[in-house]
Amino acid sequence: MSEKRTVVKWWWVWDFDKEEEWLNEMALQGWALCAVNWIRYTFEKTEPGEYTVRTEMRVPDADYVGFLNETGAEFVGRCFQWIYVRKKTEDGPFELLSDIDSRIAHLERICRILSVFGFANLAIGIANSVNGFRFGWINVACATLLMYALGRIQGKKEALERERLVHE
Numbered sequence: 177m178s179e180k181r182t183v184v185k186w187w188w189v190w191d192f193d194k195e196e197e198w199l200n201e202m203a204l205q206g207w208a209l210c211a212v213n214w215i216r217y218t219f220e221k222t223e224p225g226e227y228t229v230r231t232e233m234r235v236p237d238a239d240y241v242g243f244l245n246e247t248g249a250e251f252v253g254r255c256f257q258w259i260y261v262r263k264k265t266e267d268g269p270f271e272l273l274s275d276i277d278s279r280i281a282h283l284e285r286i287c288r289i290l291s292v293f294g295f296a297n298l299a300i301g302i303a304n305s306v307n308g309f310r311f312g313w314i315n316v317a318c319a320t321l322l323m324y325a326l327g328r329i330q331g332k333k334e335a336l337e338r339e340r341l342v343h344e
Contacts, residue, residue: 209252
């Protein structure tokens with residue numbers, strides 16, 4: 177039986193790139209991601225640097241998972257709409273978002289989700305406050321946090337768009 181380790185760690189959506197860096201640092205230390213569940217990450221002991229881990233926000237349909245398997249990548253799991261994939265490092269470079277346009281499209285997907293949940297929380301919070309529900313402020317606070325996240329992701333997207341203009 178292989179040695180396993182579980183780590184509970186919180187990430188903000190705008191730090192998804194830092195989460196991926198951390199997962200790869202763990203892999204470099206010989207702990208490869210083998211399961212994920214919200215804020216709980218399970219790692220298995222492997223050779224240091226044996227795997228490269230990538231994350232992406234997308235719905236993991238069967239065609240996409242099949243495509244990943246054909247490339248030698250392993251679908252590790254998902255958390256909400258985030259997917260976690262690993263691939264043996266010896267197989268060469270591994271990127272899910274390999275160019276500026278795919279990274280911009282990824283950030284646009286994140287922005288759409290944040291916008292929907294942000295505006296929904298704002299509407300619910302205002303409606304609850306108007307109707308005398310004491311805890312409507314919770315939804316307004318959630319909306320504020322989601323809009324902050326939207327701003328951070330939008331900033332990353334705009335930086336990539338400027339970078340794309342430089343390379344054109």
